[in-house]
Amino acid sequence: MPNFYHWRTLAGAEVDFIVELDGMYYPIKVKMATTVSKHDVRGIAAFKETYPQLRIAPGIVLYAGDQCYRITEDCVAVPWNAQ
Numbered sequence: 001m002p003n004f005y006h007w008r009t010l011a012g013a014e015v016d017f018i019v020e021l022d023g024m025y026y027p028i029k030v031k032m033a034t035t036v037s038k039h040d041v042r043g044i045a046a047f048k049e050t051y052p053q054l055r056i057a058p059g060i061v062l063y064a065g066d067q068c069y070r071i072t073e074d075c076v077a078v079p080w081n082a083q
Helices: 038-050
Strands: 003-008 014-021 024-030 059-063 069-072 075-079
Touching: 003 038, 014 038, 024 038, 038 059, 038 069, 038 075
Parallel strands: 024 059, 059 075
Antiparallel strands: 003 014, 014 024, 069 075
């Protein structure tokens, strides 16, 4: 059974959902925007930097757009309505 977390620093870096399953952590950010950029994955990057000892999967940004694409080397944008 997965565990679900929310992560935020005092400086404001945030990951909306972190799903822990079988020792792997899946960071997920949710954006209302129709486009996303590197700026939008700062929280995921900060989470990975803060916990280098964890097994962390590539980050996912769920957003209101219509295409899947790579934002950074280890973060992808996925539309909410992706099937």
